Every structure is written in C-alpha cells, then in structure tokens.
Amino acid sequence: MPQVTLTVNGKTSTVEVEGRTLLVELLREKLRLTGTHVGCDTSQCGACVVHVNGDSVKSCTMLALQAEGAEVTTIEGLAKPDGTLHPMQEAFREYHALQCGFCTPGMVMSAIDLVQKHPQGLSEKEIREGLEGNLCRCTGYHNIVKAIAAAQEVMHGRRSELASAAE
C-alpha cells in the first residue's frame, strides 16, 4: 500500500493508505482525529473543512496522497497547548453560533481562513457570501455571521478582547 507523510497539528505521521483514501478518512480513521466531520458525499456541506498549508480545503474532496508533505491543521489543533481557544472558537461560544455542533468544526475552519484572507475586514454580506461552502441546519446562520464579525476584530488586532454578545 502507498504511504503518505504529512504533519497534522504539528505532529508528523507516516500512514499507509489506499490510493482512493480521502484526506478526511485518513484524519478520522487512521489518526482518530474525529473533530473533522463528514456531512455529505458531494462536496456541498463543508463539515470536513481543514487547513492544508494555510488554505481551507474540503478534506472530503482531496485524496490523502495529495497531502504528501503538507501541513494540516484541524479543529483539534486550533487551541493553544494551554487550552486557550482561538478567537474564532471563543466568538462562536460567546455568540451562540453552534447548536448541535456538527457543522461547527468546518464552519470555524472556513471562517478563520475567510477572515485571514480579508485583513481589510468583511461586511455582513461578505461574510454570508464567504460561507457559501458551509451548510448549517441548526442556527439559521444569524449567530454564525455575528460571531465571525466579532472575531475578525480580535484577529486583526482592532480589539484586544472579543465584544460580548450582549453589547
């Protein structure tokens, strides 16, 4: 069986996979990183989004072998080792941007990439358009949009702390 060597959340692993194994299968089944989810089989839902070399990628739409040598970050790798959450994770909690939590890992990973790629800041409309690849069936997106809007202020250093949802 072919092998793939990749670094996931800072840890390098070499794993045997079939040619057809998807990156998400490698993460969930070989590395037991089950925070990355599978919500569809047509690349529509974004529950599987991870970062590959700094870009958000639907890990159900990439073969494991294509990740040779890649740096992959999953939801498990976002918080600091001391447990401090990433501002986006913090904002999702503060703004009640998750209910069942199933879309959440993909949503958070997509949102971080979206914000990072728009240092000038995103309007509500731009956030909505930027989430085009992620489905959430629970929240109606209202609070997800608010959370991302709040998180970008912290991520771009315009605020030192997250604005409280009550503000």
Added chain:
Amino acid sequence: MNAVTPFEGIGASVKRKEDLRFLSGRGQYTDDINRPGQAYAYILRSPHAHARIAGIDTATAAAMPGVLAIYTGADTAGLGSIPCGWQIHNKDGSPMAEPRHPMLAEGKVRHVGDQVAVVIAESRAQAKDAAEAIGVDYDVLPAAPTLDAAQVPGAPLVHDGVAGNICYDWHIGDKAVNDAAFAAAAKIVTFETTNNRLVPNAMEPRAAIGDYDTTTGEYTLFTTSQNPHVIRLLMGAFVLQIPEAKLRVVAPDVGGGFGSKIYHYAEEAIVTWAAGKLGRPVKWTCERTESFMSDAHGRDHITKCSLALDANGKFLGLRVHTQANMGAYLSTFAPCVPTYLYATLLAGVYTTPTIYCEVTAVFTNTVPVDAYRGAGRPEATYLLERLVDIAAAETGIDRVEIRRRNFIPNDAFPYQTPVALQYDSGNYTATLDAALQAADWAGFEARRAEAAKHGKLRGIGCSTYLEACGIAPSAVVGSLGARAGLYEVGTIRVHPTGSVTVLTGAHSHGQGHETTFAQLVADRLGVPVAQVDVVHGDTAKVPFGMGTYGSRSLAVGGSAMFKAMDKIIAKGRKIAAHLMEASVEDIEFDRGTFRVAGTDRTKALAEISLAAYVPHNYPIEELEPGLEETAFYDPKNFTYPGGCHIAEIEIDPETGKVSVVNFTAVDDVGRVINPMIVEGQVQGGVAQGIGQALLEHAVYDADGQLLSGSMMDYTMPRADDLPLVGVATHTTLCTHNPLGVKGCGEVGAIGSPPAVMNAVVDALKSYGVRHIEMPATPAKIWGILHAGRKLAAE
C-alpha cells in the same frame, strides 16, 4: 466575602456548557465511536421504486476480500416488523392498514433506497465493493410515487393487501354542524394547495454501531437517535425480541435531528442483530445520498379547504380535505402527523366555531414520510394563514384587521376549540402588535415605493400562528391511538459535597439541555451551573425516557426535574429540621439554603447532602440515607406557543429571485429559561421555514426516482439565502406545568412559511396572483412575471 456570582438561574443567557467540546473537536458523535474488532456494514439499496425480487446472487460478493457475511430478507424474515407507534382508525371505526415493514426487503422493494441486503466486511470500502458485486434480479413494476398516481383507478399497489393504497380515511368534527355553517355563510373562500415534500437533512448523517458481549449476552446499540429508550423498546420488544435488561441503547452527541432521528430505522436493527450473529461489533454510517433515500421525509400533503365568513368577515366554519403521503411503509409516528398533530390545530388563533376535516392517508412508492420540525402543525398553519390572507383579499378587509376580528380574546382562556384541544393561555393581540411595531408594518408602503424605484417588487406578509407541543398527556394520546405514554423522567442526584447530576430522558441534539437544565437546578437549588452535570442519551444511565421531539424537553422533561427537586427539598427539610432541632414545618428553603423560619439558623444544601450520605447525626429511623430523587411527569395538557411572524421580501424581476430582506418573530413560548438559546432555536426554525417557502422540494419523477436526491439538487438554505432574524418574546405562562414553559423548538418552522408566502403574494398582487405554491423558486416567479399577465394599469 462580597464576590458577586453572576445570576445563572431562570432568565439568564448562560453560555452553553456543551460548546467547549464541540468547538475543540471533542464531541462524540456515533461515527466518532470505534469499538475494538469492529466490522463495517454497507446496505445495498433498491435502485427501483417498485419491483419484485426474483433472485439475489451473493456468491461472487461473498468471496471478495474482507467480506464476513451477507444477509438478505431471507435471513431476517423470521424477525419482527419495524413497528409503528400510532394506530389511527378509519371513519367506520376499523383500524388503519398496517402492512409489514421488514428490516430487509422480502420479495419486493417499495421505494428507491429500500434495503435489499447488507454486506459486513473488515473495512467500509470492502463492504461497499462487495455490495456492488451482488446480483439482484428485479422484475420492475409500475410505480405509484405521488398522491395522485397512487389513487388513480388501477394504480399499482404498494402493498398487495392494501386496496387502493389507502392507509386510512379519517375525520374529525361534526359534519352536519359544519354544513349548516356553510349554508348560512355570506361568503365562502376556497383554496387548494400542496405542502411541499421536504428532506430533513440534519447535518450529521445517521449512523449505528451494534455490539454484542458473548459472555453476558448483552447487546449495545450506539445510534443517532433523539430517543434511545424508545428505540430500545421498539427494537428490543418488537423486532429482535431482546429483553430490556440485555439491551443498552446509547445516543451520544447527535448532530441535529428535526424529527428525522426519532424513528426506529431498519439499520439499527440490522447492525444489532448482525453483531449478535457475528460476535463482533458492526458499524454502519449513512452516506448523504443514502440519507436522501432512507431518512423519513416530511410534509407532502395536498389539501382542499373552504372558509365560511359572515358579512363582517367573522369566520363561521372551516372545511378541509387533506391527502397525506405516508410513503412506502409506516414510520414510527407517521399516522398521527396528518391527523392529531394537524387537524386539531386548524382552529389556530381564531374563534372559528365549527371545523370539519377529512384526511386520506396514502401509501406511495417513496421513502416513508414522518414528522419533520413542526410535524402537522406547519401544514395546518400554512393552510390557515394563506386562507386568511386570501379571505382578506376577497372580502376587501385588511389582512391584519381580519385577523384581529377573529382572534380568540384574552379573556376566553381556557378556550375549547371545536377540534378537541383546550388552549390554556395566550395573548394574540400582544404578539401581533409587537411584531407589527418591530417590523415597522405601518411604514411598509414607503419601502415598497422605494424598492420600486430600483426596479424591485417588495412585499410584506404576516402569520399569526399557534401550535400545540409539550407532547403529551399519556391518557389523551392513548385514547387517540398512541401505543406509548408520553411522560418524561428526571432524576436529581445531589452528591455528598453538594454538586448535582441530573439524569433526563430527554435528549439534546443541539437544544442545549446541558445548560438549560443546569439552570433549572441552579435557580431552584442554588447550585452553580458549573457544578450541575446533565446526563442523557444512555439507557444504562437514565432510568427511562421518551426522548426529545414535539418541543417537549423543557415542558415535560423540565417539569419532571422540577418534581424531582420538590422531593429533594422535602427530604432536605426533614434532614435540616433534625440537624437544627426544629420542626419540619418551620424549615424554609430558598435557593440552596434551609432556614428555620424567622431565625438566622441555616444549613446549606451541601451540609444537608453530606449528612444524608454520612448519616451519623441523622433521623435514620424515619428517613433513608442518600439524596437522590426521581420523578415521572405526565403533562396535563399540551402547551400552546403562538405568536406573529412578519416577512418582508423583495423580488428581482430580472431573475425571479425572492430575497427575504427582513424577518421579525414575536413568539410566546411561555417562561424563557435561557433567552440566548430560545432566540437560536427560533432563528434556526425560521431558516428551515424560509427553506420550505423558497428553496426546498423533494421531487420524485413518474418512475419513482428521487430527482432531488443530493445536496447538489436539493436546495438547502445557505448563509447568503437568509436575513438576520429579529426575535422577541412576549410571555403568557403555561398554566398547567410547574415551570410555566411552552416550548420553542418548532415555532420558527411553523410560523414562518406562510409569512414568507403571504409576502411573496403581496409583492405580486399587481400581477393578479392569488396564490403561489411553495417553494417560490426563481423559475416559478420568473414564469409568473413573464406570462404577460400584468394587470396593473401602467
């Protein structure tokens, strides 16, 4: 010490306890669980809507790498039928048709996606590869995939023994009284509509793991369920004949349900049974395409209705005939959805004195149809609120005014409707007024004119809805055909040092029970939310439970906890009386402190619990040690949330696309425990309602192929399809449960579709449009705009 603890009790928007694990990827959904030595199941499903199985050849597949076993209907024919939990009776009193629902097809397949065989192999990929090598010899039969196709004379029979494909023919109300009201009417408005078929599409696909312990003979099923105890009962007692004591069902973190995960599905029984046969755990995970053809769908009604009015626009009577699609087999709750969860809601918020409703339930060659968020109540509300708008247009009475004229007045509660329900409380004028103001209804014409300047057609619409939830009084539903009780169970376990574990039979799959239920305990017992653990979803831990659906968790499950806390407090007072050498009657309790009335002598709950578990100085003659109490709470009535939703939409005539530009919801959900969570529930429900109104439609072709069978074909609302949703509440308390709560899980999906569609019709009124069917897709709207039917004088 003057540290200020933040208030965490009833009414506080406490941040959710469950979020940390979900946000850090540490949730434990069923597919995240792996059992040692586990094998994988793949289900071979029918590609045909209707066919006889002439033969199944598994020889090649069985010899493929990794294959452990292949089972077909021949292997499971001796097992029970997947049961239906509700029996409806026909007009003549005879019971509904209830054909066998096999785990694996027996001689015939009845819908695309019907289970034909299961392959169990060492890996998922091997199981799937082998399934492709199974040869099934199908004699394809003509299919009856729609209500119309199933009811034409000579239609193909979905079940050989069910004449005319009729599951039941039911009615409610007094026809003679109703006929008399229509005979006396000054005006009769009629209307025919289809409630579009929907696919629930919780983001987590279904999954199940069966496990069997060969030494103890115990089975364990991990499953994506909203009600593990009910699954244990249905599967253990009816399908596999496993006694409860030998069957544990665990529903861990579940990624959304919306009804679709209430039901007992064949795959649960298949993996459990196969685990016993093979002596190995067996895991099955649904792929999304399979979900489309195997999860129960929702809605799918065709309805004709008439409203009789007097000369002043007062409603005199309502007459409804509905055809309801049951799909190929009866799913767990299916028969009650278009009857007791639908026709009983047809009074809505109005004083209509007589209602007569007939419902014909029909088998078709489609996936079973069952409750989906709202279940029957959205169908009733849609029909009623569209009908009221049409009546307003045809009588020339203002849409809001005609509603006001017919509202059940505030002093009429308790209010008995002509369709069985008795509403306990409500204030429909208050929610209407609040919504009109929040949405600036009065200022709308200016916004319409402004939009017109930019070439856009703007419309506004409202719905004043009501629903019945907090399901349900056991004796009432039993008399109506339910085969289970619908109480709930709560245990409060106060530990020796005063922290609390709550065991609840309700199940959280997004609702935030771990937080809301902890707040109930914090509010009453004074224990900080952080020290209250809520346990749910495991039949080995929780005594019993009926699960979560019908917005019942708080109204029924929360009330059970409240009753259990009553018992804790009563016992605590006896212990406190002993410790403080006072009489029990003199002990007062408030938020964690027992006090001898009128003195400063107090004992904290933690001191009482310590005494209960270390009973050195304890009234041991009259009291057992320990501080743990369980209560079963059976509700006295349904609860009746209601309110007003207002949608403001804009149509781009170039494309036909409808955009919801403003949405306002003012809901009366009874007492609000956590406003943040309630708002989130309403927003999510509204999103699904807007999805139904504008985007979603499960469509079968004439051969019974599901055309909208993937997320590429079935349009789910995305972030840029939806507006910000303004949510407010106006509370009247439920009068019959101890918390005064009504329920908020379904109101969004119930109130919103007619508000949106009333707005769409309003936007198109100059085109002479009387009604548009859901979903109001761009193609449909564009067709109307370009049909050259513009009546407005230009």
